Amino acid sequence: xxxxxxxxxxxxxxxxxxxxxxxxxxxxxxxxxxxxxxxxxxxxxxxxxxxxxxxxxxxxxxxxxxxxxxxxxxxxxxxx
Amino acid sequence: xxxxxxxxxxxxxxxxxxxxxxxxxxxxxxxxxxxxxxxxxxxxxxxxxxxxxxxxxxxxxxxxxxxxxxxxxxxxxxxx
Numbered sequence: 796x797x798x799x800x801x802x803x804x805x806x807x808x809x810x811x812x813x814x815x816x817x818x819x820x821x822x823x824x825x826x827x828x829x830x831x832x833x834x835x836x837x838x839x840x841x842x843x844x845x846x847x848x849x850x851x852x853x854x855x856x857x858x859x860x861x862x863x864x865x866x867x868x869x870x871x872x873x874x875x
Numbered sequence: 876x877x878x879x880x881x882x883x884x885x886x887x888x889x890x891x892x893x894x895x896x897x898x899x900x901x902x903x904x905x906x907x908x909x910x911x912x913x914x915x916x917x918x919x920x921x922x923x924x925x926x927x928x929x930x931x932x933x934x935x936x937x938x939x940x941x942x943x944x945x946x947x948x949x950x951x952x953x954x955x
Binding site: 796802804814817820821824826827828829830831832833834835836837838839840841842843844853856857860861862 | 876882884894897900901904906907908909910911912913914915916917918919920921922923924933936937940941942
């Protein structure tokens, strides 16, 4: 069994109102010096497979088809 | 300036309907061998600070107060 972590983040330049809200919230709580916050998603997957390279390829396809919106998001696949 | 990544994941044993839905979606798209998917959140932060240790401490406090629900979620802080 192969475990993998997929991280999906907004591309640079794409507005992130959720991140902005968190920034504001942290400021309101008294935390100082926060330049920017951007929020993304993480998917922890377990896959029944033997070949890590094959699994990585398959997970990249999952990202292209479902996990990420590649117009505005980048993804990174990490085999653990 | 210090850059950090915070990863917030559901604790083991906490139900993750969103992850289950993704699992089902991937199966419906024809991907095979998926054992489990669990979804979490990631926060990429830039902080105006010089001391990485101090920054890490401060970010841990942000997690406790705002970024994570520590009853059901774990968090990890990584200084980049």
